[in-house]
Amino acid sequence: MPKGYLVAHIRVHDTEKFAEFRRMATPAIADYGGRVLVGNPEIDHREGGARGVSIVIEFDSLAQARGFYESDAYTAARAVREQAAETDLILVEGIS
Numbered sequence: 001m002p003k004g005y006l007v008a009h010i011r012v013h014d015t016e017k018f019a020e021f022r023r024m025a026t027p028a029i030a031d032y033g034g035r036v037l038v039g040n041p042e043i044d045h046r047e048g049g050a051r052g053v054s055i056v057i058e059f060d061s062l063a064q065a066r067g068f069y070e071s072d073a074y075t076a077a078r079a080v081r082e083q084a085a086e087t088d089l090i091l092v093e094g095i096s
Contacts, residue, residue, distance in 0.1 A: 003058050003094040004065035006034070010087045011052035017084030024077035032068035034059050050088065062093040 012018045029036065038056035045051070059065040068074055069091060081087065 001061055002096040003060060004062035005059070005092050005094060006055070006057040006065050006069065006089065007092060008055040008087055008089040009050040009052050010055065010081070010085045012085040014084040017080055021077050021081040021084055024080060025074060028068060028071055028073035028077060029057060031073065032059060032064050032071065034064075034068055052085070058094075062091065065091045 010018075034057045036055070036057050038054055041053045043050075043054050057065075059068065
């Protein structure tokens with residue numbers, strides 16, 4: 001079964017609120033079996049408009065990634081993140 005991935009570019013404007021978001025999101029990621037593969041603000045930007053922190057989280061399936069994103073725990077964390085940053089985020093299935 002192909003893996004599921006959450007891919008995000010996050011432009012933080014409130015670091016305190018963003019730290020609160022991370023504290024809330026981290027256990028929710030673990031609850032859905034997610035593994036953070038990339039989480040680095042030091043990107044080597046080459047093309048396009050993506051800026052900020054780049055995040056890639058791997059889940060065992062796209063269904064698990066969706067379950068995480070739609071969970072009550074992440075919905076609460078997302079509300080905090082929306083106060084702290086602008087985000088581009090996709091869920092995508094890996095190649096089987």
